[in-house]
Amino acid sequence: MGRRRIFTVGFDLPGDGFESIPFNSDQTLLDADIVLFEPTLSVFHSYESYNGRELLSENSSFIAKTRVDHWRSEIITAVNAGKLVVVYLSKPDVYYRYTGQQQHSGTGRSRATTNLVAEISSYEAIPNLTKVTAKSGSEIRLEKDGAFLGPYWSEVSEYSSYEVEIEGNFTRTLLRSRSGERVVGASFEGKRGALLFLPPIRYDYELFVQDVGAEEEWTAEAQEFGKRLVGALVGLSDVLRRSSQLTPPPEWSSASEFRLALENVLETNITQHSAQIQRMQAERLEFEQQLEDAGSLRRLLYEQGKALELAILEAMRLFGFESSQFQDGESEFDGVFVSVEGRCLGEVEGRDNRAIAIEKFSQLERNLSEDFAREETSEYAKGILFGNAYRLKPPADRGSFFTDKCVSAAQRIGAALIRTPDLFAPAKYLKEHPSDTGFAKACRDSIFSTSGGVVNFPEPPIVETNTVTTTNEEEPSLPASPILSVS
Structure with missing residues (x-):
């Protein structure tokens, strides 16, 4: 066999022998020969908390659930x-997430929504784990059943401390804490592949990473460790x-006289499923x-070009x-x-790192003149x-959206300026x-009443929103039934 493809999911290892895959990815693992996986939710965003624990944003809540389901499969x-x-x-990384479900109470302006x-x-x-408990320690004992792990363990033991103890459906227990009370490494070995649970690799950042100009690169020591680790992993896989x-079944063994009735039943079930x-x-x-369409209004916050134009059209339709x-x-x-x-006639502009300049307003003026010159137009439209502006920053961190010249030009013709x-x-x-x-009309009125300045929209009526948990206060339970099993 040639060079093995080794994926690292959720973390990086030194050397060109590893292909780093972000946890927030839908990459298939079938493209790899060996997969190194570190479960993490740290890539997802949280701006608030609930019951003393971080609560993922609504968007991150959906993506995080999608990703953990994807990787388990x-x-x-x-x-x-x-x-x-x-x-x-x-x-373990443990958060609260929005489920997407809501409960409603009350009616009209007093209606309350509970997320x-x-x-x-x-x-x-991760499959096959029924309980994961955060426990830390550096003294690890290689068990007799883990003898095959020896060459690998000799390379990584100095970089490995345990961070959890585990319970689950295992073929063998490989590593225990020094006292033997805690299982910190185990294996599940199926008919073809294997799933190993091992302590993470924690290298010394200062020894393994160096600054080269504005970039960071692996040191020679790190590269050498990476090569040894690849060799140990390939040996472990072999x-x-x-x-x-197992011996591949010869073609003749698939003849009907050698088949069991249960095989036909199972094949039918597989086809149906x-x-x-x-x-x-x-x-x-x-x-x-x-879902993507439902969240299209968020593009008002950060988009540019055609995507921003379409989001504005949707918002203005909602205004009536x-x-x-x-x-x-x-x-x-x-x-x-x-x-x-x-x-009204509108012109749209999104900028990464600057305010909207006079050039775009000049385009709006030309469009207003062209529009008025059309035969079917009898009145000058409101511009x-x-x-x-600064579209990739949070709205609260942005500067002025329009240059002084832009504001002056808007005052001259009575145009309205809208921060998307x-x-x-x-x-x-x-x-x-x-x-x-009534609120939609108030939004329209705020546009038509603004002449030469930034539109100030009315505040939406307050709709009481609560957040409640659908689970108890205990640690989140892992799926009770292991999915991988020996047959």
Whole structure:
């Protein structure tokens, strides 16, 4: 066999023998020969807390749950396909997450919404573990059943301390704490592949990483360790493969006279379940698209170009405008907005690291003149310049959205300036409360009443929102039934 592909998921190791895969990825593990996996949720965002524990944002809540389910499935598939998967037992990451479920009480303006939350653990990504408890120590004992681990352990033991003790469905116990009371390393060996649970590798950052200009690179010592580790992992994989190697069945052994009735039943079940899986995957893709569409208003906060234009059209529709774009071969307008109060024409600009400048306002003025020159237009439209300045920063950290020249030009023609993040809160409220036509009219009025300045939208009515947990105060439980098993 040639060079083995070794994936590291959720962490990095030195040398070009490892391919780093982010935890927040949908990469398949079947592309690898050996997988090194460290469960983590640290890549996901949390801006608030609940019951003394961090609460993931709504977006991160969905992504985190999707990722732990993805990796659990991928690990099972990889082991069943004959891969070696090593799970490095890091300290658990435990958060609260939004479940996407809500409870409502009251009616009208007094309506209260309660968001339901649940705990999520990084170890939900790992099969065959029934309990993971955070415990730390550096004294580790190699058990008799772990003799095959010897060459690997001699390379990494000085970099390995345990961070958890584990319980689960194991073939062998490989490592214990010095007293023998805690299992800190184990294996599950299936018919083809193997799943190892081992203490994580914690190298000395100063010895392994060096600054080269503005970049960080692995030191020579780190590179050498990486090479030795690759060799030890390949040797470990070979030992486990030999211990589970079966003779491929010859073709003649598949003839009907050698088949058992149960095999036919199971093949039928597999076919039926495969069809169900395909249908569910199609439904999931549809739900994911619906989810993306449902959150499209968030693009008002950070997008530019066509994506920002479409988000603005949606927000203005929620305000009660007929919203559209216009193009006739001679003129092209980012947005045309019509309501009972009047007609507006908008120009849209998003900037990464600066305010919206006079050049974009000049484009708006040209568009207003072109629009008025059209035969079907009898009145000058109200001009609106939509700006998303410093778009990659949180809204609270941004500077002025429009330059002084831009503001002066808006005052000269009575145009309105709209910071696109300001559209988000009122648009979100109206999307969730479409019957509140009074608030929609107030939003339109704020636009038409603004002449030469930034539009100040009314604050959405306060809708009481609570957060409650759907679980108890104990540590989140791992799936009770191991999915990998020996047959």
